[in-house]
Amino acid sequence: MPNIKRLDPGASPLHYFGAELRRLREAAGLTLDQLGGIVFVTGSMIGQVETAAKTPREEHVPRLDAALGADGSLIRLWQLVKRHRLPDWYRHIAEHEATATEIRVFQAQLVHGLLQTDEYAEAVLGVMEREGLEMKVEARLDRQRILDRAEPPLFWAILDEGVLRREIGGRRVMRNQLAHLLSFRHTNEVQIQILPFSAGAHAGLMGSFILFSFEEQADVAYMEGYEEGWATANPKEVRARSLRYDLLRADALSLGKSAELIARVMEEHYGEEP
Structure with missing residues (x-):
């Protein structure tokens, strides 16, 4: 008999997803290759998902659910799997993003994750380690779905001018990233301001931070470190961060001038190669 890997559904949500997938597949009397053929992936891929060696793509989950007559159970379980793909310390921040009514961010180094393109995110997340990179990028992009909700949070971002000029991933990636920022110009839910170099010393010199407001x-005030983040709901600390944010907003360019600077940097620094 073939050596069938035993599953431990309690090891993680991904292992539980794999165990459920195998259970449903075997109950349907389908081989790995047969199920793969139905959902347009290889049987090997199905096997890797069942043993938690690989995470399925977002678009594969509804196909698997329909093919196995799971009545939405795999789709619901997938939501838990997606949350688990984030680092342990970051899941709380993802929960804040998902439940906040207003998110205010100051970014001194990078475009914020909720505004990143897939290629920019890949370049950022792949700096130290490329293992599992595809899964990490998918998890980051999945967080952006909150901006597409019928009632999204108000998202206000102040980016240091250096964020526009720091070439991440190459000229084409940066051009597309800045074009993506400009795509929010006429939306009410996403507001982007640029803090110009001409502002000199400013209230955000100590680093990036985020403020979450809820109903x-x-x-909650949050600051991100190299390996973990720091968050607090202490009123005194939150009030101090809010003051810093208000000062940064006062020093930043207006929304219109910010868009003009983004467009100018995009054309002057990341224009098409001759």
């Missing part, structure tokens, strides 16, 4: 709970 029925205290505001």
Whole structure:
């Protein structure tokens, strides 16, 4: 008999997803290759998903659910798997993003994750380690779905001018990233300001930070480190961060002038290669 890897559904949500997928497939009397043929992937891929060696793509999950008559159970379980793909310390921040009514960010080094293109995200997340990079990028892009909701949070971003000029991933990637920022110019839910170099010393010199506001709970201030983040709901700390943010917003260019600077940097620094 072939050596069938035993599954431990309790190891993680991904392992539980794989175990459920195998259970449903075997109950349907399908081989790996047969199920793969139905959902347009290889049987080997199905096997890797069942043993938690690989995470399925977003678009594969509804196909698997329909092919196995799971009545939406795999789709619902997939939401838990996606949350688990984030680092342990970052899941709380993803929860804040998902439940906040307003998100205010100051970014001194990079475009914020909720505004990143897939290629920019790949370049950022792949700096130290490329193992599991595809899964990490998918998890980051999945967070951006909150901006597409019927009632999205108000997202206000202040980016240091250096963010526009720091070439991440190459000229083409940066051009597409800045074009993506400009695509929000006429939306009410996403506002982007640029803090110009001419502002000199400013209230954000100590680094990037985020402020989350909610309907029925205290505001939260968050700062991200190299390996983990720091968050607090202490009113004094949150008030201090809010003051810093207001000062940064006052020093930043207007929304219109910010868009003009983004467009100018995009053309002057990342224009098409001759």
